[in-house]
Structure formats: structure tokens, C-alpha cells
Amino acid sequence: MIRRFKNLKIRTQSAIVLLCALLIAFTLFELLWLNKWNICETAEDLNLFYTQINDKSFRKMLKKEALNYNLPESEEDAEAVEAIKPFFDLVNEYTGIYIYDRDDGLFLAGRFAPALETNSFLFIFNIGYSLTGGDGELVQSFPLEFANGTADIMIYNYERTLFIYPFLFVCLGLTLALFLVIVLLFLNQKIRQILILKDEILTMSTGDLTHKTADFGGNEIGILATELNHLRESLSYNIQKQQESHKANQDLITALSHDLRTPLTILNGYLEVLKLKRNPQAQEEYLDRCLKKTEDIKELTDRMFEYALVAEENESPKLSWLSTDFIGQCLTENCDFIRLAGFTLTLKLPESTGVLQSDKTMLKRIFNNLFSNIIKYGDKKHIVTVSGQIQDMQFMVSVTNVAKTQTSHIDSNNIGLKNVDRMIQMLDGKLKVRQEKERFQVELCFPLQ
Numbered sequence: 001m002i003r004r005f006k007n008l009k010i011r012t013q014s015a016i017v018l019l020c021a022l023l024i025a026f027t028l029f030e031l032l033w034l035n036k037w038n039i040c041e042t043a044e045d046l047n048l049f050y051t052q053i054n055d056k057s058f059r060k061m062l063k064k065e066a067l068n069y070n071l072p073e074s075e076e077d078a079e080a081v082e083a084i085k086p087f088f089d090l091v092n093e094y095t096g097i098y099i100y101d102r103d104d105g106l107f108l109a110g111r112f113a114p115a116l117e118t119n120s121f122l123f124i125f126n127i128g129y130s131l132t133g134g135d136g137e138l139v140q141s142f143p144l145e146f147a148n149g150t151a152d153i154m155i156y157n158y159e160r161t162l163f164i165y166p167f168l169f170v171c172l173g174l175t176l177a178l179f180l181v182i183v184l185l186f187l188n189q190k191i192r193q194i195l196i197l198k199d200e201i202l203t204m205s206t207g208d209l210t211h212k213t214a215d216f217g218g219n220e221i222g223i224l225a226t227e228l229n230h231l232r233e234s235l236s237y238n239i240q241k242q243q244e245s246h247k248a249n250q251d252l253i254t255a256l257s258h259d260l261r262t263p264l265t266i267l268n269g270y271l272e273v274l275k276l277k278r279n280p281q282a283q284e285e286y287l288d289r290c291l292k293k294t295e296d297i298k299e300l301t302d303r304m305f306e307y308a309l310v311a312e313e314n315e316s317p318k319l320s321w322l323s324t325d326f327i328g329q330c331l332t333e334n335c336d337f338i339r340l341a342g343f344t345l346t347l348k349l350p351e352s353t354g355v356l357q358s359d360k361t362m363l364k365r366i367f368n369n370l371f372s373n374i375i376k377y378g379d380k381k382h383i384v385t386v387s388g389q390i391q392d393m394q395f396m397v398s399v400t401n402v403a404k405t406q407t408s409h410i411d412s413n414n415i416g417l418k419n420v421d422r423m424i425q426m427l428d429g430k431l432k433v434r435q436e437k438e439r440f441q442v443e444l445c446f447p448l449q
Contacts, residue, residue, distance in 0.1 A: 006217025010190070013219065021182035029175040033168075036135070040163050052092050053138055053157035062144060062153075065090055070148040071099065072108050081109045096156040102143065108151065113158055125158065128165030136161035193221045200228060209236040260300050267293040302372075317359035317426050324354045324388075324395050327446070330363055331386055331397065334371040338384065341375050345384035354390050354448040362423045369420050370399055370442060379404045379438070390448070397444040405438060417442075 005013065032039075044051060052058050069087045072080030084099075088111035091097050098110030115121045128136060138157040143150055193216050200213050213229040216222035270286045270293070328349045335347050374384060382402035389396050421431045424444060432443040 003217070006219065006222065008219060010219050010221070014186070017183060017186045021179045024182065025175040025179040028178055029171050032171045032174070036164060036167060039167070040160060043163060049159070049163055051138070051157065051159045052095055053140055053155055053159070062090060066144050066146045069146055071146045071151050075107055075109060084109055085111075091155070092159075094157060094159040094162075096158075098154040098156075100152040100154065102150055102152050105152070110154075113156060115158060124165055125161055128161060128168060132164065132168060136164040190221065193225075197221070197225060197228065200225075204228075204232055204235070209233075209239070260297060263293040263296045263300075267297070317362055317423075319357050319359060321449075322356055322358050322360065322363075324350075324356065324390070324448075326360065327363060327395060327397065328388065330367045331388065334367050335386055338371055338374055338378075342380045343374065343378065343384050344380075345386060348387040350389050352390055354393075354395060356395060356446050356448050358427050358446065362427060366420050366423055366444070369417075373417070374399070374401050377403050393448045395446045395448055397446075398441065400439070400441040403438045403440050420444075 005016070008016070043049060044054070065087060069084045070080060072084065075081065088097055088109075091111070093114040096111060096113035096116075099108045100106065101108055116125065136158065138160055140155045140157075142153055144153045196214060200211065203211050209232050211232075213225045213232065216225045267290055270290050274283060274286055274290075331347065331349065335345055338345065378384065378401045385398070385400040387398045417431075417433065420442075424431050424446075428447055430445040432445075434441040434443075
């Protein structure tokens with residue numbers, strides 16, 4: 001049940017807590033208010049306050065003193081009414097006393113409770129009377145014998161209001177306090193959970209990714225804790241992978257640097273021999289060997305450079321407005337380059353031009369990679385086809401060639417194409433590669449503005 005409550009949304013939890021708090025507080029108020037008279041009687045027994053109307057000696061005193069006074073004939077009998085006024089002074093200021101004829105029930109004389117005429121008591125009395133519906137007003141009626149006859153006496157006593165009305169406010173205060181305590185405990189729990197999450201984030205910021213976040217259920221705070229835990233695990237995994245990748249890069253650079261030393265050392269030896277001119281008839285052979293070693297060095301440095309380009313993560317394009325003529329220039333220059341390398345090709349460019357937003361350097365690198373692959377892996381016996389066209393607000397470039405049958409798949413790891421694909425995606429373009437046996441086609445699409 002508790003687990004199910006924890007999985008509820010915070011709004012639902014808050015509504016349930018509020019309803020439960022209201023129910024518990026209302027139950028407490030009902031228990032206290034329904035037992036108010038028992039508590040009041042207990043307070044009277046403990047002499048915490050006094051109620052004249054419940055005093056037995058007071059009733060005896062009234063019976064005794066009433067024999068000393070004559071009843072007025074009616075309330076218009078001013079002399080008799082004035083004469084009986086000392087009898088009314090026997091009750092205190094919180095008690096009103098009234099005399100009625102026993103035969104016809106007509107009012108003969110009486111006195112209003114003096115306390116109800118004071119503003120301070122009357123203010124509290126009116127509030128309490130409206131809230132309790134008259135609780136606190138105690139009424140008694142009984143016959144009383146006077147010197148000239150018997151009459152009905154009505155006594156209205158308000159002394160219990162001195163207890164009931166403050167007791168009402170105490171009940172309301174306790175009820176409100178209990179309600180607030182329940183709500184504040186719930187809020188305090190949520191605040192503590194938020195503070196725990198804050199501490200977890202600060203711990204992560206110091207680099208400690210081993211501390212697991214506490215489980216707070218399926219509510220919003222619990223979801224944050226779970227996602228924070230996933231983030232911690234993801235960061236830890238990425239950092240570990242980054243360290244492994246960094247170590248692999250260092251190992252690769254170390255290995256390639258070591259591989260570079262061998263041809264450089266051999267090349268240096270051949271050059272020293274040529275400089276000494278001790279064997280003129282072998283100069284041609286040594287020069288050929290030097291050229292071969294420079295090709296080996298170039299291949300190793302190209303590998304290092306291409307690998308560095310693929311591994312570079314923080315590179316971002318520097319965009320500027322360009323004409324499609326710039327792409328045509330890049331294609332023309334690279335076509336001239338592979339012609340010098342012994343390839344036969346056809347180049348077809350569109351007559352119309354367009355405008356695109358791109359990076360000049362990246363465009364040059366893209367086409368350099370493509371045409372370098374042709375030189376490395378292309379078959380010079382077959383024609384290389386290069387074309388460009390504008391279609392559907394795109395500048396499309398197609399390069400088709402035939403690969404050499406003896407090309408080793410081990411030597412080619414597609415670093416050049418990976419680099420092209422990465423850069424063209426940064427320029428919002430697309431790369432499509434099609435290969436059918438030895439026939440190899442690459443299509444590049446650049447969006448026009």
C-alpha cells in the first residue's frame with residue numbers, strides 16, 4: 001500500500017494527504033466537541049469555574065428569600081415591581097431571572113443578565129452563540145412560593161459560556177494545528193527528498209559517479225532520482241569509454257610514430273650514401289628506394305591524418321553563402337589531379353547555378369577524400385564519371401568508378417568515406433553509396449537556399 005502511494009504523482013499524493021488530514025482533524029474536533037459537557041462538568045467538579053444555577057445552596061437561598069417578597073399584580077404595578085428588585089440582586093451578573101404568573105403565564109417582573117450589557121462579553125458571546133447555536137446558555141424553570149402566592153421562575157444562566165466558547169476556539173486551534181502538522185510533515189518529506197537530490201547532484205559535480213541515488217518511488221521526484229541515476233551511470237560509462245578511446249588513440253599514435261621511424265631511418269641511410277658518392281652506378285637504384293620510402297611515409301602520415309579527422313568530435317562548420325560554381329571548381333581541380341595520376345574521366349556540370357550555405361574548407365576536404373580514394377583503389381583502365389546537376393532544390397554530385405580487383409579489404413577501412421559522411425551531415429547534406437561488384441558510385445546531395 002505504501003509502495004503504491006509512493007508511485008502516485010505528487011499532485012495525487014497531495015490531494016490524498018489533504019483529504020486524510022481534513023478527515024483526521026474533523027474527527028478530532030467532533031470527539032472533543034461531542035464530549036464538551038462531560039469536560040465542562042469535570043472542570044466544574046475540579047472548581048476550575050463556577051455555575052451559580054447548578055449550586056444547590058443557591059436554590060435553597062431563593063426559596064428562603066422569596067418568602068420575604070410579594071408578587072406584583074402585573075408588570076404595570078410599579079411600586080410592587082420596585083419592591084421586589086432586591087430579590088433579583090440575589091443572582092450574579094451572568095444570570096437573568098424572570099417571574100411569570102402561574103395562572104395565565106403573563107410576565108410580572110424580572111432582570112436581564114448584566115454581563116450581556118458589557119461590550120467585551122457581548123462581543124465574544126455573539127460570536128460563540130452563532131458558531132455553537134446557543135450552546136452555553138443554561139435555562140431552568142420551576143415554581144417558587146412568595147409571601148402572597150406562587151409564581152413560575154425562569155432563570156437564564158450564561159456562566160458556561162466562559163468555558164464553552166474558549167473551549168470551542170481551543171478545539172478549532174487543535175484541529176487546525178493537527179491539520180497543519182500532517183500537511184507540513186508531508187511537505188517536509190518532499191523537501192528532504194529534493195535536498196537529497198541536490199546533494200547527489202553536488203556529489204556528481206565533484207566527479208564522484210559511484211554513489212547510487214536513493215529510490216523515491218514512481219512520482220516526479222522519484223523519476224528525477226531514477227533519471228539522475230541513469231545519467232550518473234551514463235556519464236561513468238562515457239568517461240570510461242573516453243578513457244579507453246584516449247588510450248587507444250595514444251597507442252595508435254605511438255605505433256604509427258614507431259612505424260614512421262623505420263622508413264625515415266632507412267631513407268636517411270640512403271641519403272647519406274648518395275651524399276658520399278661512393279657508388280655512382282647505384283645512385284638510380286638508391287633514388288628509387290628513397291622515393292619508395294617517401295611513399296611509405298606519406299601513406300603512414302595519411303593514415304594518421306585521416307584517423308584524426310574521424311576521431312575529432314568538436315569540429316563545427318563555418319558557414320557562409322556560396323555559389324554552386326565553387327563546387328564545380330573543386331570538382332574540376334580534383335578531376336585534373338586524377339588525370340595527372342593516369343585516370344581517364346568525363347566531367348559534366350550544370351549550366352545553371354544556385355546558392356547554398358556551406359563551409360569552403362569542408363567542401364574541399366570532402367572532394368579530396370573522394371578523389372584520393374579513386375587514386376588508391378580505382379582501376380585506371382576504366383573511365384571515371386563525374387557529374388553535377390540541380391534538382392529539387394538540391395545540388396547533386398555523382399562520382400562513379402571501377403575498383404581494382406586486387407584491392408585488399410584489409411588495407412581499406414573506409415576511413416575516407418566515414419570522414420565524408422560525417423562532414424556532409426554537418427552541412428545538412430546526404431551521402432549515398434552504391435556498389436555492384438567492382439563498380440562503385442557515390443552520390444552527394446547539398447541543399448540549396
